[in-house]
Amino acid sequence: xxxxxxxxxxxxxxxxxxxxxxxxxxxxxxxxxxxxxxxxxxxxxxxxxxxxxxxxxxxxxxxxxxxxxxxxxxxxxxxxxxxxxxxxxxxxxxxxxxxxxxxxxxxxxxxxxxxxxxxxxxxxxxxxxxxxxxxxxxxxxxxxxxxxxxxxxxxxxxxxxxxxxxxxxxxxxxxxxxxxxxxxxxxxxxxxxxxxxxxxxxxxxxxxxxxxxxxxxxxxxxxxxxxxxxxxxxxxxxxxxxxxxxxxxxxxxxxxxxxxxxxxxxxxxxxxxxxxxxxxxxxxxxxxxxxxxxxxxxxxxxxxxxxxxxxxxxxxxxxxxxxxxxxxxxxxxxxxxxxxxxxxxxxxxxxxxxxxxxxxxxxxxxxxxxxxxxxxxxxxxxxxxxxxxxxxxxxxxxxxxxxxxxxxxxxxxxxxx
Ligand SMILES: *Cc1c(COP(=O)(O)O)cnc(C)c1O
Numbered sequence: 307x308x309x310x311x312x313x314x315x316x317x318x319x320x321x322x323x324x325x326x327x328x329x330x331x332x333x334x335x336x337x338x339x340x341x342x343x344x345x346x347x348x349x350x351x352x353x354x355x356x357x358x359x360x361x362x363x364x365x366x367x368x369x370x371x372x373x374x375x376x377x378x379x380x381x382x383x384x385x386x387x388x389x390x391x392x393x394x395x396x397x398x399x400x401x402x403x404x405x406x407x408x409x410x411x412x413x414x415x416x417x418x419x420x421x422x423x424x425x426x427x428x429x430x431x432x433x434x435x436x437x438x439x440x441x442x443x444x445x446x447x448x449x450x451x452x453x454x455x456x457x458x459x460x461x462x463x464x465x466x467x468x469x470x471x472x473x474x475x476x477x478x479x480x481x482x483x484x485x486x487x488x489x490x491x492x493x494x495x496x497x498x499x500x501x502x503x504x505x506x507x508x509x510x511x512x513x514x515x516x517x518x519x520x521x522x523x524x525x526x527x528x529x530x531x532x533x534x535x536x537x538x539x540x541x542x543x544x545x546x547x548x549x550x551x552x553x554x555x556x557x558x559x560x561x562x563x564x565x566x567x568x569x570x571x572x573x574x575x576x577x578x579x580x581x582x583x584x585x586x587x588x589x590x591x592x593x594x595x596x597x598x599x600x601x602x603x604x605x606x607x608x609x610x611x612x613x614x615x616x617x618x619x620x621x622x623x624x625x626x627x628x629x630x631x632x633x634x635x636x637x638x639x640x641x642x643x644x645x646x647x648x649x650x651x652x653x654x655x656x657x658x659x660x661x662x663x664x665x666x667x668x669x670x671x672x673x674x675x676x677x678x679x680x681x682x683x684x685x686x687x688x689x690x691x692x693x694x695x696x697x698x699x700x701x702x703x704x705x706x707x708x709x710x711x712x713x714x715x716x717x718x719x720x721x722x723x
Contacts, residue, residue, distance in 0.1 A: 357369065359560040375568060475488065477509065482693065507527050591706055641677075642699070661673065661674050670706045
């Protein structure tokens with residue numbers, strides 16, 4: 307027989323877990339413990355040398371368990387399973403998406419450097435870059451979704467090309483689903499990397515991953531997740547993850563050890579459970595989103611729908627070309643402009659029954675929100691106008707309910723517009 311490689315969804319119930327080490331339990335128990343007993347003092351010494359980055363692992367050497375801020379079986383198994391989806395060498399999990407993001411920024415940037423980021427980015431990321439990193443002498447500079455290689459190059463030159471330390475992107479952009487060419491950004495980072503200064507490309511893949519987009523395959527060095535969203539998938543846990551090359555993840559884990567922002571064993575265990583249904587959930591959410599987007603597209607009170615699946619009708623656009631080269635699906639995030647303004651948008655939101663009015667996304671239940679006054683309220687008006695976040699824009703995270711019921715709900719709420 308040919309060697310057979312299992313698909314990630316086939317491995318989510320078993321990969322990396324040995325029942326014989328846990329009394330035969332079919333499921334990985336919650337290792338609710340702060341510390342682990344060393345067999346010998348020599349073991350303890352060796353484990354610490356690796357955990358603190360004092361030396362690299364030798365071939366075949368397994369880093370042992372020390373203390374749950376450094377490592378824990380629930381976290382390690384979760385990391386091994388997460389890495390499968392993105393074909394990453396390694397992963398590190400965090401207590402939130404923001405912890406994952408801030409740890410990456412702190413590990414790979416030094417005072418005097420520039421982080422070049424795509425706009426719009428997640429509000430917390432924007433705040434951390436512009437208000438926290440600034441205190442450490444790091445400058446955050448943005449480029450708009452849709453910027454060309456030449457336009458980005460101009461921005462880099464204007465900010466001192468020798469200072470570029472990282473390109474940080476979020477694609478599709480929240481909430482308009484505008485796409486950024488990941489391979490282009492990785493090429494720009496390569497072009498500016500020198501022997502003494504590696505420009506790292508990091509992609510926040512929360513919207514599309516880990517099923518519909520694999521940034522590492524397009525040249526990114528690091529993939530970041532708010533695992534609170536699709537990975538957790540049930541709106542009941544806050545967590546984050548970073549994936550990438552083994553050497554980079556090792557550095558990130560050393561910083562995580564000292565910041566102490568790893569996730570708890572219980573969170574790790576919840577995410578292991580979530581991963582078992584990740585693919586069926588995400589596929590159902592996407593199938594539902596396709597139906598909801600088609601319905602909205604045909605509704606007289608809807609002015610414009612922003613959904614990746616609708617790019618299929620715009621085959622001669624640059625956005626379509628990026629979509630086909632880097633997305634494996636159209637996702638489950640649908641935004642749309644109602645005819646009118648804030649009042650009409652609010653009337654729609656206030657009349658939803660099945661769909662809940664809440665921020666966050668990626669969970670089993672459908673959620674709706676108003677980006678201009680909620681998730682993106684901090685963005686200056688001029689920038690909102692430029693990137694298409696208007697008062698009439700609604701963002702939907704489509705869940706796993708029957709799509710007829712979601713459509714019915716949206717339809718009856720639109721009657722109030
Ligand atoms: C939610 C979110 C984050 C932040 O994650 P938390 O888990 O809430 O800390 C970062 N990026 C994106 C795209 C998000 O949607």
